Amino acid sequence: MSAPSELPPPSTERLEVAGIAASLGIAVGTVHVVPRTGRAPRRRAQDRAREVDRLKTALEATRAELQVARDGLDEEMGLVLDALLLMHSDRLFVDATVERIERDGLVAEWALERTVASLKAPLLASTNRYFRERAEDLEHVGAHVLRHLRGDTDRWTLPERELVLVAADLSPADAARLLGDPRVLAVVTETGSATSHTALLARALEVPAVVGTRGLLDRIEGTPEAVVDALRGRVIVAPDAAERDAAIDRGARFLRFASSLRDRAHEALRTADGDAVELLANIELPAEAGAACAHGATGIGLYRTEYLYLERGALPDEESQLEVYRSVVEAAGTGPVVLRTFDLGGDKLPHGARTTRGPNPALGLRALRLSLRRPALFRTQVRAVLRAAVSGDVRLLLPLVTTVDELRRARAIVEECARELEAEGVAHARVPIGAMVEVPAAALRTERLAREADFLSVGTNDLAQYTFAADRGDPDVSELADPLDPALLLLLRSIVDGAARHDRPLTMCGDMAADPLALPVVLGLGFRRLSTPLAALPFVQETVRRVDTPTLRALAAEAIELDSAVEVRALVRSSLDGSLGDLWTEQGLG
Ligand code: PEP
Ligand code: MG
Numbered sequence: 177m178s179a180p181s182e183l184p185p186p187s188t189e190r191l192e193v194a195g196i197a198a199s200l201g202i203a204v205g206t207v208h209v210v211p212r213t214g215r216a217p218r219r220r221a222q223d224r225a226r227e228v229d230r231l232k233t234a235l236e237a238t239r240a241e242l243q244v245a246r247d248g249l250d251e252e253m254g255l256v257l258d259a260l261l262l263m264h265s266d267r268l269f270v271d272a273t274v275e276r277i278e279r280d281g282l283v284a285e286w287a288l289e290r291t292v293a294s295l296k297a298p299l300l301a302s303t304n305r306y307f308r309e310r311a312e313d314l315e316h317v318g319a320h321v322l323r324h325l326r327g328d329t330d331r332w333t334l335p336e337r338e339l340v341l342v343a344a345d346l347s348p349a350d351a352a353r354l355l356g357d358p359r360v361l362a363v364v365t366e367t368g369s370a371t372s373h374t375a376l377l378a379r380a381l382e383v384p385a386v387v388g389t390r391g392l393l394d395r396i397e398g399t400p401e402a403v404v405d406a407l408r409g410r411v412i413v414a415p416d417a418a419e420r421d422a423a424i425d426r427g428a429r430f431l432r433f434a435s436s437l438r439d440r441a442h443e444a445l446r447t448a449d450g451d452a453v454e455l456l457a458n459i460e461l462p463a464e465a466g467a468a469c470a471h472g473a474t475g476i477g478l479y480r481t482e483y484l485y486l487e488r489g490a491l492p493d494e495e496s497q498l499e500v501y502r503s504v505v506e507a508a509g510t511g512p513v514v515l516r517t518f519d520l521g522g523d524k525l526p527h528g529a530r531t532t533r534g535p536n537p538a539l540g541l542r543a544l545r546l547s548l549r550r551p552a553l554f555r556t557q558v559r560a561v562l563r564a565a566v567s568g569d570v571r572l573l574l575p576l577v578t579t580v581d582e583l584r585r586a587r588a589i590v591e592e593c594a595r596e597l598e599a600e601g602v603a604h605a606r607v608p609i610g611a612m613v614e615v616p617a618a619a620l621r622t623e624r625l626a627r628e629a630d631f632l633s634v635g636t637n638d639l640a641q642y643t644f645a646a647d648r649g650d651p652d653v654s655e656l657a658d659p660l661d662p663a664l665l666l667l668l669r670s671i672v673d674g675a676a677r678h679d680r681p682l683t684m685c686g687d688m689a690a691d692p693l694a695l696p697v698v699l700g701l702g703f704r705r706l707s708t709p710l711a712a713l714p715f716v717q718e719t720v721r722r723v724d725t726p727t728l729r730a731l732a733a734e735a736i737e738l739d740s741a742v743e744v745r746a747l748v749r750s751s752l753d754g755s756l757g758d759l760w761t762e763q764g765l766g
Contacts, residue, residue, distance in 0.1 A: 190414050191396075193389045195364070197409035197764070198375035200711045201384030202427030203362035204420060207402045207413065208339040210332060212393060213319055216285035227277045231284040234324035235270065241320060245349040269295065269317070285325050292318035312367070316347030334359055340402045344393050351377045362404035364411050366392055379711065386411050407764035426762075433762055437714035441472025445717055447699070449724040455716060456512070456707040458685055462500050465507035468710050472717060475511025477707020478573070478633065478685040479504060481557070482518045491553065497560035505568035512569040514610070514633070514683075514707070515561050517554065519543045519575040538647060543576035548585055558593045565605035573633055577611040580624050587628070614638035614686070619667040622674025632675050633707070636686025640664055658741035659688040660697065665736045665744070672702040683707050692763050693748045695719050696756070700732030715763055722755050 221227040269291060276287035292314055299311035322328075332350055334341075334357060341354065342364045351374045354360055360383060368374055368387030378385035384406035396413055403412040403423040407430065412419055445453045456477025457468030462484075465476055484492055484500060492500070505513050521542030534540035547554035561572050574586050587609055597604040611618070611625050614635030618625055626632060636659045637648055643664055646653035658664075675682035683705040688694045690712035698706070699720070708716050731751055735744045749760075 190412065190416060192410060192412045193392050193395075195386040195389035195392075195409050195411060196368070197385075197406045198368065198387045199378035199383060199385035199406055200430075201362070201382070201406050202423055202430055203340060203384050203404045203406075204401065204415075204423050204427065205338050205340040205361040205404075206399050207342050207396060208335060208399065209393060209396055210341065210343040212344050213322060213328075216289040216322060217283060218286045219283045220281050221277060221283050224278055224281060227282075227284045227287070228274055230325060231273060231277065231288070231321075234284070234321050237324040238317070238320045241324075242349050245352045269314075285322060288318060288321055288325070312345075313347075315345070316349070319345075319347065320349065340364065340404055342393065342396065342402070346374045355381045355383045362386075362406065364389055364392065364402075364404055366390055405764070407762070409764070430762060434714050437718050438471060440721075441470075441714065441717065445472075445720055447720055447723055447725055447728075449726070451704065451725050453699070453720045454683075454705040455713065455720070456514070456683070456685075456705070457713060458707050458709050459504075462504050462507075464710060465504045465513075468713070469508055469511060471710060471713045473511070473710075473713055475508050475569070476504060476513045477683055477705075479513065479515050480519065481515055482520050485518060485520065491556070494556050494560045494563075497557060498563050501560055501564035501570070502567050505564055505570060508568065510569065512571055514571045514573050514685075515564075516573040516575055516612070517544070517547055517557055517561075521546045538641065544574050544582055544586060545576065545578075547574075548582065548589075551589060554586075554589060555593055558590050559597060559604075562590075562594055562597060562604040562607060563602065565607045566603050570605070571608045571610060571631065573610045573612060573631075575612045575635070576614060576638065577625065577629075578615045578617050580621070580628060583609075583611055583625060583628055612638075612685075613671050614642070616643050616667060619671050622671045623677050624674075626675050626678040626680040629680065631681040631683070632671070633683040633685045634668070634671055634703075636664070636668075636684065636688035639667065639686065640688075643667060659686070659691070660694050660735070660741040660744040660748075662736050662738055662740070662744065665697065665701065665732070668698070668701050668703075669736065676702075681705060690716060692719070692756075692760050692765060693745050696723055696728055696748055696752055697732050697735050697744065699723065699725075700728030700730075700735075715759060718759055719756060722759075723752070727751075 272294070273287045273291040276282050276290055277284060280287070282290070296311045296314050299307045299314065302308055332354065334354070338359050338361050340362045341360050344365070345367045346354070346363065346365050355363060355378055362384040363378060364385070365374065365387045366389055375385060375387055384404055386404055386406050386409055389411055392411065400414040401420065403415045403419060405411070405423060415423065445455055447453065454474060455472065456475045457464070457473035458478040458480070459465055459468060459476055460480050460483045468476060484497070501515060519542070521540065522537050541549060558572070561570060564570055572590065574583065577583050590609060594604060594606060608630035610631035610633055611629040612633050612635045613619050613622055613625065615638070619639060622632065640657040640659045641648040644657045644661070646656040648654065648657060672682065682703065684698055684703045685707035689698055689703070689706040690708040692715065695716060696719070706716060731748065735747055738744050738747065
């Protein structure tokens, strides 16, 4: 145990904690701490049958609570809670708890705690982020049931004032209920990641959120004021007056700025010297499509359809996929919708997936490789895509294409599906077929892929992972996989040249396009079609409008000759600070 002198200072003193900015914005308000749930009582049951009854009543109350939260959400956001509902009624979960009561004679709370711990352990040990996040879901369901067992359902009742919500954790059901409440100015959690369900909900409900602020709860006393800086990923508890005022200023400026950028969102997008740039949006949830177009995206450049599968934990059939794809196409109006076929495997695996992970999942049966190995899954999706194409400008994108042969085999299957639909008399339309360029082999031979693909899209997240042999989910090596490294810039140049040889439309949909310091280099390399997450859209638009092609070309040419990403970043900063410095500051770059 640490000596008292090593304990952190109480929070009424100024305290600054770093976390992950999960939903953009800045808020200042009085903290409302949701106390941690205490430990479950560890007693032997006096009456085992009664404990089983208590458990069943609590499970039923939890189900009703989750259902109410779910009903308050639209169809797509509701899928997040469906995952919890599914877990809640899982036989393994319920039966194991009942058994612990009946066989071991534990009280319901203790039995529940043991079940959660035993089911969670293998999930947490997984190197796969998806499984680790399911451990979080399990924890949330357990916490809900425990609350009902204890009759402790008031802990989430909010005081009658505006507040910054600080909690150890927030289940998606709590997030859905609380983040829509106008009293909640911002949310801070000790756990979570930028891709956790709670983060997705915070973004969708536009509430600034900083997650992953480990150890914060125990350091807060009373109800101090806090600055939640969800641009820089920082929380300052009991800020001094200057910090408080500066944060209020920056928050207001950010809102004004984002809304002023939004005012111009629908103006044609051109560089300062008149080069047209097409800006599309990346989405994970269908519900994001409408917002993307309202924020000035001219279409959906990447719909990561595997989330449909991951959230449901089951394979959606052709009809349900069709319904979802149609809703995205409708939301995009006349704009294009690029539907990427399931990028499953690697770190993205659904519940109960029967695929073996192999010695190295990132290098194994993933994405298109899995689709070609399991064509039934692929065919169902392709049929739904071709049918949705009747309603608008739909394009089909294949993830992780490595060889020309894979592209040909996938194209042949798409052709077969089209013929099948024709024979069945089902309305459908042919669609352009594109290849993701995200493996170095594909980047080096883009010219060959470009001959046969109708369009290309660069995934820099994976391209960096595979180029630098650094797992994108491993913080120990993530620094190595910097897309601004000149090695990656060389590959990007080869991709741009290869696509141009056959005049194929080329998009960058990897996160590099949304990185404020990388974007000028990307444009300088010749990319004129970008697809970025929603939150980045206004900043990308503004950057494009302020820069000119000759300057960016010279910048990219110089960057490629440097020795490291650090040098490239320094070059970008020194060359463009005058024109883009304020934008970088607004996005939290010091
Ligand atoms: C990428 O790899 O850059 C990409 C856009 O795909 P994902 O992040 O979904 O792997
Ligand atoms: Mg990828």
